[in-house]
Amino acid sequence: MxxxxxxxxxxxxxxxxxxxxxxxxxAHTLRWYERIGLMPHVDRSHTGQRRFTTRDLDWLAFVxxxxxxxxxxxxxxRYAELVRAGDHTREERRELLEATRRNVLARVTELRETLxxxxxxxxxxxxxxxxxxx
Numbered sequence: 001m002x003x004x005x006x007x008x009x010x011x012x013x014x015x016x017x018x019x020x021x022x023x024x025x026x027a028h029t030l031r032w033y034e035r036i037g038l039m040p041h042v043d044r045s046h047t048g049q050r051r052f053t054t055r056d057l058d059w060l061a062f063v064x065x066x067x068x069x070x071x072x073x074x075x076x077x078r079y080a081e082l083v084r085a086g087d088h089t090r091e092e093r094r095e096l097l098e099a100t101r102r103n104v105l106a107r108v109t110e111l112r113e114t115l116x117x118x119x120x121x122x123x124x125x126x127x128x129x130x131x132x133x134x
Contacts, residue, residue, distance in 0.1 A: 013043075013051040023060050030060075037077050038063060040084060070107065071100050 016027045025033075030050075033039045040059065043051045066076050079096055082089040 011054075013053060014057065016050045016052070019052045019057065019060070022057065023064070025060065033060075033063070036073070038073070038080050040080070066100070069100050069104050071103075075100070 014022070016030055019025070019030060020027050023030075030039070034042055034050075039056065042056060043053070045051050063076060066079070071079075075096060079093060082093045082096070
């Protein structure tokens, strides 16, 4: 599903300011993504204005998810390069995503353990009237 399907109807092109408003990214970040190769080629109007497509917005939504995983920018750029290179890179792309998934799972485990410690402390403060909490 498109990032903007619920808000934009059937539009085909979006300016950089519209994309910034829709994604929460700054125009500077969008230009940087394009410059470092994280974005595919963005079409230009006859006046040179960037014209993003729904496909570009979907890609940006995916990049946003990759950012949330903690994937380094260099790995995100590598993934984008592999996508542009074609289907023969599917295995390498899968491996990159699997490595990222393992990292996310490790972080989830660490956060669950941290949450358990917080829950113990919160329970302590909810019932303790004496003693010195640690």
